[in-house]
Amino acid sequence: MAFDKYSFFQNVFDVARLIPKGRVTSYGAIAHYLGAKRSSRMVGWAMNASIPEKEIPAHRVVNRIGVLTGKHHFATPTLMQELLEIECVEVKNDKVVNFNRVFWDPSIELL
DNA sequence: CCCTTGACGCGTT
DNA sequence: GAACGCGCCAAGG
Numbered sequence: 001m002a003f004d005k006y007s008f009f010q011n012v013f014d015v016a017r018l019i020p021k022g023r024v025t026s027y028g029a030i031a032h033y034l035g036a037k038r039s040s041r042m043v044g045w046a047m048n049a050s051i052p053e054k055e056i057p058a059h060r061v062v063n064r065i066g067v068l069t070g071k072h073h074f075a076t077p078t079l080m081q082e083l084l085e086i087e088c089v090e091v092k093n094d095k096v097v098n099f100n101r102v103f104w105d106p107s108i109e110l111l
Numbered sequence: 112c113c114c115t116t117g118a119c120g121c122g123t124t
Numbered sequence: 125g126a127a128c129g130c131g132c133c134a135a136g137g
Binding site: 026027028030037038039040041042043044045046047048058061062063064068069071072073080082 | 114117118119120121
């Protein structure tokens, strides 16, 4: 991927922008797609840096079990869940319902 | 250059 | 299946 030529942050941003509406992915999945599967924490960090950025659907990125671990970094703690529900992604108790069904793996979908 | 900081993941208990 | 501990690695002080 040409992604490798840019900073890790930029790579994460590019992938995040490709997440389809109504689907979610995980930090680890993005990291794995970028060829740094052990750098999932960096992905989360990159998403944090993406907050001021526009057109970055950070609310579609959750952890490996579908928990909205990054909700506290949004304008309001409930914003992340609300954005997902708008896209017909059901969220219960800070977890994505039917996570396996809405999960979007870039290393597979972008293949 | 060394230390700290994380929106994580995985193996163990 | 929850709680805990450790590894991983880029960026900033």
